[in-house]
Amino acid sequence: MRTVSGVDILPRSFYDRDTRQVALDLLGLHLVVGEGGEQKIARIVEVEAYLGSQDLACHTSRGMTRRTQVMFGPPGHAYVYLIYGMYHCLNVVTEPEGKGCAVLIRAVEIVSGFTGKTSGPGLLCRALGIGMSHNGVDLTQPKFCLVRPATAGAIRVVRRPRIGVDYAGHWAKRLLRFYIKESPCISRR
DNA sequence: TGCCGGATCCTG
DNA sequence: AGGATCCGGCAA
Numbered sequence: 001m002r003t004v005s006g007v008d009i010l011p012r013s014f015y016d017r018d019t020r021q022v023a024l025d026l027l028g029l030h031l032v033v034g035e036g037g038e039q040k041i042a043r044i045v046e047v048e049a050y051l052g053s054q055d056l057a058c059h060t061s062r063g064m065t066r067r068t069q070v071m072f073g074p075p076g077h078a079y080v081y082l083i084y085g086m087y088h089c090l091n092v093v094t095e096p097e098g099k100g101c102a103v104l105i106r107a108v109e110i111v112s113g114f115t116g117k118t119s120g121p122g123l124l125c126r127a128l129g130i131g132m133s134h135n136g137v138d139l140t141q142p143k144f145c146l147v148r149p150a151t152a153g154a155i156r157v158v159r160r161p162r163i164g165v166d167y168a169g170h171w172a173k174r175l176l177r178f179y180i181k182e183s184p185c186i187s188r189r
Numbered sequence: 190t191g192c193c194g195g196a197t198c199c200t201g
Numbered sequence: 202a203g204g205a206t207c208c209g210g211c212a213a
Contacts, residue, residue: 048196057196059209067209085206087197104196122197164196187197 007147015075019094019101023049027180028155033128035143040114046107046179046186048162052100057168060100070136072100080135087122090130109185120187156181
């Protein structure tokens with residue numbers, strides 16, 4: 001298995017599972033961006049699950065387009081998009097190729113290598129320097145990946161409706177937003 | 190080709 | 202409450 005700084009990189013099989021399960025398992029894991037002196041590490045504390053083409057809040061609910069190509073692709077890749085013309089959002093693609101599922105990273109805590117605000121999907125991408133050049137990148141290689149930290153203690157998970165998807169009918173009510181209760185970096189209580 | 194609205198964030 | 206700022210998706 002590949003490693004960064006002596007820690008195992010999460011393998012593709014981690015992502016190739018039920019999206020809600022992946023979303024829950026992502027809480028507390030570390031996101032690694034860049035290598036060597038440029039390396040930035042962040043602890044994931046808030047996520048949202050997007051369940052594919054039948055999920056009216058999910059970008060893939062409108063079918064395969066150039067933008068959603070990556071989401072319909074194989075698991076374990078980054079899906080990055082531009083929102084409101086000024087912020088980027090980072091997702092990890094889940095489940096087998098063709099399902100169009102992903103998990104949005106909504107908030108992180110700073111571990112090392114960078115500064116800035118990280119409580120919100122646009123803010124964390126800005127702080128970590130994530131942009132469209134990261135779209136479609138394979139998350140199983142050292143320069144952009146997820147790892148399980150050695151010191152992963154127990155956490156309490158809060159389940160809420162997703163943010164900003166009121167247009168999605170009954171899908172807006174589903175409890176698909178998860179965050180670590182005790183984290184100070186949650187985007188909204 | 191044009192228009193509308195968005196998985197956001199900041200300011201007043 | 203409203204603006205920044207621009208792209209994607211759909212209607213025409």
